């Protein structure tokens with residue numbers, strides 16, 4: 162008898178749960194974490210008190226997820242808490258702290274609570290880690306700085322401790338960690354790193370540290386760990402796909418193949434949220450296929466985004482040994498799903514040949530508010546944050562989405578009949594939304610359908626420039642501001658009282674008009690050439706318009722983390738957009754009545770309004786943008802009729818909404834530019850259109866900025882020392898430019914000489930006749946003590962440079 166060796170099973174992975182969510186909001190239903198960290202920063206509480214609040218919040222979160230139907234025993238519940246940022250948590254775990262902060266670490270290389278926040282927020286001359294947008298969300302992460310000598314090893318057990326803490330409370334979580342490849346792809350080279358060094362050069366060190374982390378999680382009893390690798394779906398990281406794919410093969414070879422599942426490591430789920438893992442061929446290369454790439458590794462489960470990404474077809478080699486987590490529930494938007502349709506998608510994945518298919522969210526639920534039931538629903542037309550009652554049925558925030566996943570998972574296991582009522586209810590809700598009054602407004606549709614190319618175009622610039630210069634009679638290098646003046650404590654107090662009903666509409670309006678009058682006097686005293694009203698009446702540049710347009714709702718508690726302790730409450734754009742009445746006209750007309758100087762009206766552009774809202778998902782974004790564009794077009798026509806000769810339409814989010822994949826960018830740039838032109842092209846030649854963009858690195862949008870066809874474009878430029886001016890001209894832009902000469906992001910007051918020097922740089926690199934003089938951005942976050950002297954210096958510098966022309 163021959164002795165045959167029994168093959169060792171390739172993996173002893175536990176089964177992946179039938180349903181899960183990729184992450185959950187961590188700020189707290191009532192922003193408890195925000196309050197706790199801010200109290201700690203202010204020195205009002207100790208690190209121990211902060212940690213106690215954070216622990217309560219973690220516990221409440223995992224218990225809530227179990228209550229909503231996730232299994233407490235198998236790793237269904239994500240352990241996705243962070244006190245500030247998930248990327249910073251990896252920095253802390255690896256001790257990968259930039260040299261300027263290493264004095265804050267202990268002997269083992271760890272950051273305590275205070276030091277952790279110092280890396281996030283900076284201290285004295287030590288700048289914090291840079292912050293930037295997390296893929297196509299409005300969340301911002303901290304950018305790690307990695308050099309050849311950055312310490313990297315597994316020094317901090319925060320992920321393990323959070324797992325053990327939940328386990329002690331009876332919930333076996335699945336720790337959620339940014340994956341090693343994405344971590345490095347998002348990092349920047351540390352200052353002083355040699356030419357040619359790239360953070361990805363440290364992959365082996367990072368992977369070795371992750372291996373230790375996985376060993377520690379396995380030892381603590383974690384059945385699963387989730388490693389997020391969204392870098393795989395994007396063209397927006399600095400690492401090209403072939404290189405990413407090589408890094409993935411190396412990293413997961415070391416983590417999944419070399420470590421034994423169940424003993425050395427938990428089973429590994431790799432997620433790829435925010436887009437399609439497969440994609441159009443790269444220029445001159447092969448089609449990218451991140452799904453085949455991940456399927457070819459020894460990880461145990463792969464989660465794909467089936468909301469942003471296409472539904473894959475065809476057998477995928479290697480998937481047979483894995484669970485495919487079908488991200489069918491949208492983690493990034495607030496609409497209730499049609500569960501039967503989602504089940505069809507799940508069913509259609511059978512042909513891929515995965516070992517099992519589970520149900521998941523497309524992304525972490527970090528990007529949506531906690532709970533629809535935290536909102537107040539009243540009758541239609543109820544003011545403020547009381548929502549139209551029909552929205553209750555149409556919306557799904559994080560908690561509702563967990564329930565959707567649980568229902569879908571049950572249908573996969575027990576059949577659709579087991580959840581027939583839930584399926585019927587969800588289909589009914591989706592159907593009621595599709596036909597509801599206000600969702601489709603025939604008048605809006607008819608107007609959009611009748612648009613022609615002429616509605617998107619103004620006359621030749623030369624004619625406009627001549628008409629405008631005759632009308633406005635401005636000096637060379639005209640001075641202006643970006644719109645807002647400081648929002649003083651008095652303004653905020655008045656608004657808070659008004660919102661609570663303690664101040665009448667009339668008294669509130671009077672208080673804001675007094676503020677406008679004050680802002681006009683200040684600008685006249687300063688000698689600015691083009692005046693603004695200062696925007697005191699606006700709580701936020703998007704919410705203000707959402708409150709005044711049909712088709713939007715504003716929530717009471719729909720907070721979403723933007724970064725750190727900062728939260729935003731995005732409006733919900735649910736229906737066809739119309740302007741029931743003029744919004745800003747009275748404010749601008751009143752302002753104009755107070756001065757002989759030209760007054761600039763101030764609006765937020767369609768792209769920015771969409772970017773900072775939750776937008777309906779039942780029609781192309783471009784159609785929605787055009788509806789907003791038409792509403793703004795009417796507003797601009799009314800401003801023009803009221804005698805306002807200059808209107809600024811802010812588009813700070815133009816670059817933000819740029820799709821992650823290059824192949825998708827031209828279509829985006831086309832509709833975004835068209836919506837702006839639709840808003841702004843109804844005016845006479847003599848009416849001057851400005852736009853403002855909050856940044857100085859234009860990249861892929863530089864052509865689009867020219868395409869906006871604004872008469873004057875103001876941009877951030879002080880920090881980058883006017884580099885953008887010749888760049889913009891080089892890209893063909895040939896109209897007015899207002900490069901910011903005063904950096905409003907700092908409380909510093911720039912001297913006359915400094916501003917003069919910047920202005921001279923601009924005025925000598927291009928024709929000075931097109932240059933405007935303005936700050937980098939709005940002044941609302943500054944104080945008058947800084948604003949007034951800074952603007953004085955700005956005006957003085959303009960006069961000095963004018964004299965040299």
Ligand code: GLN
Pocket residue numbers: 643644645696702763811813853854855938939940941
């Ligand atoms: N007009 C706005 C302001 O001045 C512009 C803000 C922005 O660019 N984000 O506040």
Ligand code: ZN
Pocket residue numbers: 643813853854855856937938939
């Ligand atoms: Zn700005």
